[in-house]
Amino acid sequence: MLYLDNASTTWPKPKRVRAAIRDWLDNGGGSPGRGGHAFAQRAGNVVSNTRRALARFFNVPSENRVILCPSATDALNLAFKGFLNEDDHVLISAMEHNSVVRPLRGLARDRRINLEVVPCDTEGRLDPDDVCHRINDQTRLVVVSHASNVTGTVQPVEIIGEQVRARGAFLLVDAAQTAGLLPINFQTFNADLLVFSGHKGLFGLQGTGGLIIGDRISALRPWREGGTGFNSLAEEQPLVWPEAFEAGTPNVPGILSLGEGVAFVAEAGLSALRQQEMERFARLWEGLQELDGITLYGPPPGEGRVPILSFNLKGWEPEDVGNILNHNHGVQVRTGLHCAPLAHRSLGTVPMGTIRLSPNHFTTATEIRQTVAAIRSMAETVLPW
Numbered sequence: 298m299l300y301l302d303n304a305s306t307t308w309p310k311p312k313r314v315r316a317a318i319r320d321w322l323d324n325g326g327g328s329p330g331r332g333g334h335a336f337a338q339r340a341g342n343v344v345s346n347t348r349r350a351l352a353r354f355f356n357v358p359s360e361n362r363v364i365l366c367p368s369a370t371d372a373l374n375l376a377f378k379g380f381l382n383e384d385d386h387v388l389i390s391a392m393e394h395n396s397v398v399r400p401l402r403g404l405a406r407d408r409r410i411n412l413e414v415v416p417c418d419t420e421g422r423l424d425p426d427d428v429c430h431r432i433n434d435q436t437r438l439v440v441v442s443h444a445s446n447v448t449g450t451v452q453p454v455e456i457i458g459e460q461v462r463a464r465g466a467f468l469l470v471d472a473a474q475t476a477g478l479l480p481i482n483f484q485t486f487n488a489d490l491l492v493f494s495g496h497k498g499l500f501g502l503q504g505t506g507g508l509i510i511g512d513r514i515s516a517l518r519p520w521r522e523g524g525t526g527f528n529s530l531a532e533e534q535p536l537v538w539p540e541a542f543e544a545g546t547p548n549v550p551g552i553l554s555l556g557e558g559v560a561f562v563a564e565a566g567l568s569a570l571r572q573q574e575m576e577r578f579a580r581l582w583e584g585l586q587e588l589d590g591i592t593l594y595g596p597p598p599g600e601g602r603v604p605i606l607s608f609n610l611k612g613w614e615p616e617d618v619g620n621i622l623n624h625n626h627g628v629q630v631r632t633g634l635h636c637a638p639l640a641h642r643s644l645g646t647v648p649m650g651t652i653r654l655s656p657n658h659f660t661t662a663t664e665i666r667q668t669v670a671a672i673r674s675m676a677e678t679v680l681p682w
């Protein structure tokens with residue numbers, strides 16, 4: 298089988314990630330802060346090592362501001378529910394994932410915030426001036442995904458962040474699709490909150506992600522409370538960061554895999570990985586763009602995107618294309634709305650969505666050729682309708 302759904306979760310995982318998980322299962326590990334025995338200590342070390350690796354990777358000066366979460370979705374919920382107050386005005390881009398849209402729609406439905414969507418062009422690009430013009434005295438937070446999970450379009454977040462800060466608001470960047478793919482220096486990024494996924498470009502296992510809290514933010518309410526492994530006499534949630542936000546036994550094997558994944562990216566070099574995956578992406582784009590009846594979405598290969606290619610074939614339902622690719626050609630892709638209906642409204646692809654191919658640097662040139670050939674055979678099929 299040929300896997301082209303790395304935007305959903307990356308596969309394969311690097312050797313060192315697989316080896317670390319095997320070692321954890323074979324040689325034992327406990328729960329951090331839950332006991333003073335060797336396994337508990339090992340778990341504690343895993344958590345602090347991964348936190349330190351992430352702080353270094355994103356250039357965050359204080360490790361306490363790196364919060365480990367079970368997913369990017371959980372991190373987004375923590376940010377929204379912990380940061381926003383009654384009557385805050387929140388701006389989001391029209392390319393956001395449902396893990397941004399749904400919690401905010403929920404807060405707006407309960408009349409706790411006012412939510413406004415900033416439109417994007419048909420390639421999924423946001424105009425920083427348009428964002429700026431919509432900021433008013435009540436605007437507390439602007440939310441932008443660094444890159445769209447539908448078109449791969451990268452937003453000019455540094456410019457947006459500069460303008461947002463100048464207007465006294467805060468910027469949250471959803472880097473689920475860019476962490477590990479694009480360089481992110483939190484110190485110069487102009488973001489106040491940064492959400493990342495652990496199981497995509499950082500090569501950890503599913504069930505990993507996190508939130509980075511910038512130093513313009515000094516208070517955040519936990520949205521999940523419970524055992525933290527310390528100060529057990531206290532019946533209220535401890536306020537110490539990062540533990541205040543990490544209640545419950547953490548996913549230590551997942552956190553271990555994330556630390557190893559970050560080490561893999563750091564060692565291989567983000568720019569070397571990017572060069573390779575964008576080269577594969579360009580071959581895919583070039584091969585597909587010649588086909589009759591094909592529509593490719595998002596910007597062409599280049600700086601302004603990550604390697605996510607959405608397309609449609611005239612006369613074909615995306616789901617049918619996905620099923621034929623899977624069953625007849627062994628090519629695994631994602632079809633439909635990709636949990637981002639707003640993005641599809643921007644592209645004009647509601648309700649059927651698109652077929653999404655997301656290679657990475659593990660994808661081989663042969664696999665790209667096979668995929669193009671499989672899609673060409675469908676494009677050349679004379680349809681009875």
Ligand SMILES: Cc1ncc(COP(=O)(O)O)c(C=O)c1O
Nearest residue numbers: 368369370394396442446473494
């Ligand atoms: C842009 C974006 N944000 C958030 C998420 C949610 O990530 P997770 O499923 O890890 O919570 C995804 C997942 O695909 C995504 O693509």
